Amino acid sequence: MLSVKVQPNLCTSKQAARLSRAVAPLLRTSALGYPAGIRIGIVASSSRAFSTTPTNHFRDFFPIKETEHIRQTPPAWPHHGYTEEEMLSVVPSHRPAKTWGDWAAWKFMRSCRWGMDFFTGMKKNQKVDKANPTTAVDTIQPLTESQWLLRFLFLESIAGVPGMVAGMLRHLHSIRRLKRDNGWIETLLEESYNERMHLLTFMKMCEPGWFMKMLLIGAQGVYFNGLFLTYLISPKITHRFVGYLEEEAVHTYTMCIKQIEEGYLPKWTDPNFTIPDIAVQYWHMPEGKRSMKDLIYYIRADEACHRGVNHTLSNLNQNEDPNPFVSQYKDGKGPPRPALKAMGYEREEVM
Numbered sequence: 001m002l003s004v005k006v007q008p009n010l011c012t013s014k015q016a017a018r019l020s021r022a023v024a025p026l027l028r029t030s031a032l033g034y035p036a037g038i039r040i041g042i043v044a045s046s047s048r049a050f051s052t053t054p055t056n057h058f059r060d061f062f063p064i065k066e067t068e069h070i071r072q073t074p075p076a077w078p079h080h081g082y083t084e085e086e087m088l089s090v091v092p093s094h095r096p097a098k099t100w101g102d103w104a105a106w107k108f109m110r111s112c113r114w115g116m117d118f119f120t121g122m123k124k125n126q127k128v129d130k131a132n133p134t135t136a137v138d139t140i141q142p143l144t145e146s147q148w149l150l151r152f153l154f155l156e157s158i159a160g161v162p163g164m165v166a167g168m169l170r171h172l173h174s175i176r177r178l179k180r181d182n183g184w185i186e187t188l189l190e191e192s193y194n195e196r197m198h199l200l201t202f203m204k205m206c207e208p209g210w211f212m213k214m215l216l217i218g219a220q221g222v223y224f225n226g227l228f229l230t231y232l233i234s235p236k237i238t239h240r241f242v243g244y245l246e247e248e249a250v251h252t253y254t255m256c257i258k259q260i261e262e263g264y265l266p267k268w269t270d271p272n273f274t275i276p277d278i279a280v281q282y283w284h285m286p287e288g289k290r291s292m293k294d295l296i297y298y299i300r301a302d303e304a305c306h307r308g309v310n311h312t313l314s315n316l317n318q319n320e321d322p323n324p325f326v327s328q329y330k331d332g333k334g335p336p337r338p339a340l341k342a343m344g345y346e347r348e349e350v351m
Contacts, residue, residue: 075197077190079283086339087297090304092251093342094134095243095311101234105241113248119215120150128255134247137255142264148256149206155249156199157216158223159303162242162310163192165227166235183323184313191306197282198299204276239314243344246307250342253300260293268292304339311344312336316351324350 097103110133117127125140126147143151167188174181208216231238259265267273268291275295279285283298309325316324324345325335336345 075193075282077193079194081284082298082301082339086337087301089340090250090254090300091342092135092137092247092254093307094247095343101237102240105237106244109241109244109248112245116151116154120154121147122151128251134251137251137258139255142259142262143256145265145267146206148265149202150208150212151252152202153199153206153208153212154216154219155252156195156202158219159245159249159306160192160195160199161220161223162227162238162245163188163190163195165224166231166238167192169228169231182321183326187309187323187325191309194302194306197278198302201276201279201282201295201299204278235318236314239310243307243311243314246303246310247342249303250300250307253296253303257293257296257300260296265292301339304342308338308341308344312338312341312350313344315344315347317347321347321351 095102097106113133122143123141126143128139129136167185170181170185170188173179174185227238230241256265260268263269273292275285275290275292279295279298280290283295285294285298312324325338327335329335336350338344
């Protein structure tokens with residue numbers, strides 16, 4: 001792919017504009033409306049280096065590794081699936097803070113949300129009612145497809161951190177104290193793996209530029225070390241914080257679904273638009289249910305599940321209670337389904 005860059009010290013802004021108009025006739029547009037073919041980036045401009053060009057016009061970020069004997073590597077944690085009723089029934093919600101730890105986790109989450117809005121360029125009229133930030137979904141101006149993908153990449157790149165940090169620390173705690181973990185590690189690592197699958201799916205749909213890549217490196221460095229310290233101090237507060245993070249994720253994907261349904265994202269409702277094969281295989285998406293809206297339904301259900309799990313884990317005795325989501329119950333019933341339990345289960349409900 002040809003990339004024409006105009007250095008700011010070599011031409012004026014007017015010259016750069018004339019160059020863009022001169023090359024514009026050479027551009028061709030894909031069926032979905034994204035610019036394809038020649039990619040022009042004016043370095044002197046203030047726009048961020050983030051592109052939503054179709055994947056077939058970019059290098060593959062993680063191509064299949066061809067070997068002599070291995071055919072395919074299956075997922076370490078196959079997706080457990082949801083019913084259609086579960087996916088459609090997920091709604092944004094918020095668990096009120098009941099303790100000072102809940103309040104601290106909530107306030108810190110709100111500051112993180114402000115940071116994500118700022119760095120992803122969200123305009124004031126694209127935000128929801130401040131009085132109901134995790135439940136209101138109406139905005140004055142909708143986001144574009146590129147803005148949504150930018151937010152998804154940012155959100156998923158940090159959402160995969162908490163489960164890995166908590167699972168790692170509980171693993172080390174278990175082998176250091178010579179004690180069983182009672183099933184927490186598996187659920188936490190599976191959560192982290194699931195979030196990474198969300199990220200890999202969106203990476204198949206767009207290629208971040210240098211600004212986004214640097215932003216993700218900085219955000220992950222701060223986020224990992226912060227969670228590492230807070231989980232050592234108080235796992236209960238950290239799980240509550242992650243529960244609030246997942247509330248934001250459910251809210252984000254619900255807003256996206258609403259704007260798709262209202263026709264504000266035509267590129268994702270185009271009949272020629274196809275979601276990545278990695279998503280079809282991971283979520284076992286059936287024929288006829290492979291639109292962008294269907295994909296967002298699956299991902300939103302995952303986030304709702306993480307929301308219920310982390311709020312529940314925060315309610316338990318961190319050192320003694322078994323993980324209720326992988327346990328066998330005495331009355332023969334299956335483990336609880338957290339996707340529709342927005343506030344999480346209280347301890348007496350599952351113990």
